[in-house]
Amino acid sequence: MLDGFALLALLVATLRAATPLLLAGFGELVAERAGVLNLGVEGMMLVGAATGFIATAATGNPLLGLLAAALAGAAMALLFGLLTLTLRANQVACGLALTIFGIGLSALIGLPWQGTPITGLATVLWPGLDAASPLVQQFMLLDPVLWLALAAPLLVSAFLYRSRPGLVLRAVGESHDVAHALGYSVLRVRYAAVLFGGAMSGLGGAYLSLVYTPMWTENMVAGRGWIALALVVFSAWKPGWLALGALLFGFVTIAQFHAGALGLDISPHLLTMLPYLATVLVLVLISRDATRLKLNAPAALGKPFTATG
């Protein structure tokens, strides 16, 4: 049975598995609250993962790697913004293109770096703690990016609900025409939100290649970008629910590894299905009530904006 230590290990593992989902999810939440649906999360995460890994391997500094990953994610988002915001192309199709492009590009740039060893993000050990103790080792797994991901729900809520720019962003997402009439630049707000989303996705991807694994393999994000997208819908665009959803999915991901230890003899393939099946199930549960879903969704989500007057 699980003792206290195993429970702690499970919690730490869950937090680590949830971190990429939290980062990418909150990026996408902000973009969607501004009225932009970017289905390219998976592609942005992969490019972030590859870029972050390469920058770390080349410079030996994982912090530079994280920075590079955030910039790369934002660059991908900029591409998306140019197409959907400036040129007003279809957001669904552009997001898919971004993902397909990102899968290919990351594989291409990451190829020479497959199998390269890196020193991942080190956790600063507090003086006086014994690095050999298993308990301390568990806490050492809690790195700065993870703390950032855990802070994201609070920071994003404070921004959305307690700050003026957050209010403007929500206004743009609910009714771009009204926001425009009030004198706010809809495009500028949307660009900022989309770029933020890209940077967060890039960080989420880099967490996988720098901390979680840590190595680069082709297509290593393995659908987490899509799960992050589904989580945003699941949360009904509410930060609290998004955080909960990400933790839940982190747990499901970890549970599949621990099933064997708990005496369950199930094929790893069937267990790998769990997060995806759970996503479908959750979508069904929250979408059942069409009116509620409609009331919660940003009213201008996915609609291109044309300035008139």
Added chain:
Amino acid sequence: MRLRLEARPEPSRAMLWLSPLLAALLAAAGGGVVFALLGYDPWAALGMLFLAPLSSLDGLTELGLKATPLLLCALGIAIGVRANVWNIGAEGQLTMGAIAGGGVALAFGGAGHWWVLPLMLLAGVAGGAAWGALPALLRTRFNAHEILTTLMLNYVAIQILGWLVHGPWIDPEGFNFPQTRMFEADALLPVLVEGSRLHAGFLLALLAVPLGWLLLARTVTGFRLRTVGQAPAAARYAGFSASGAVWFSLVLSGALAGLAGVSEAAGPVGQLQPSMSPGYGFAAIIVAFLGRLNPVGILFASLLMALLYLGGEQLQVSMQLPLAATGTIQGMLLFFLLATDVFIDQRLVLAEARHA
């Protein structure tokens, strides 16, 4: 003075068909730039990507072979998009088609029954259709959006295949390789050109083109689908069922993708492996848009995409580039297409001053 987009009085028909050509050229140029940036000779890479595969009969039959699953999947996706139903799950539906058809081959193949191959094809169609029906049910009954459900079901289908070929269906004499035994001759699609891999599935895919065109352009069902997609309010007023359109397009595109899957299994692959498709189901989305959601256009677009796949394999062999490098060009192709598509409905004009 700056450039500004302005709505055209009428959509440009010339631009509608020029846009894919422009996009293909731009994607090739963009690919060249990426190759050059990564230190490869761009001319050699582009030549290998676009020209080398077309220089032999072998290359041409391979082109038809690769175009087959792309064409089948893209036709279904296009019919869906016409009705504003987004099937991102062709990859999973293809996989389920391969599983269902492959199951028949493993169970009944080898005894020389004439009905094995037809039954495989039927099973493949049914497997894909069932995997399409599931998101249709979730959408119409529970309002869960098909973009996410079809996508998630891709991963589920691939894991089911992985489980089967690692476990219950593994070849007992296969040295524990995760694959089934090779299908017997009576469970394989006949080859069309002696010495090549081009199989009868290509003919089925070609047959689907006029059928798809008839459906969309000449039947009431097609009209209903397009109305539901373009003018939902008008469709409601006319009594056209939106759920009906969801069911029809997801089941049909699932069936076509399933046929693509069983054709791969009973064609070039000849067995079940952990992955039955190098992303055909996703590339087919690009094919559908590149072909203007028009079955005839999709035929040409699928040949272009097949060329990209073939060229990508050449690059992999001769320049050690990953197969996913084709994805870079595929993605750019769709980007440029969406960008040039903007100019179907709009045009650039010089604006003297801008008042915001």
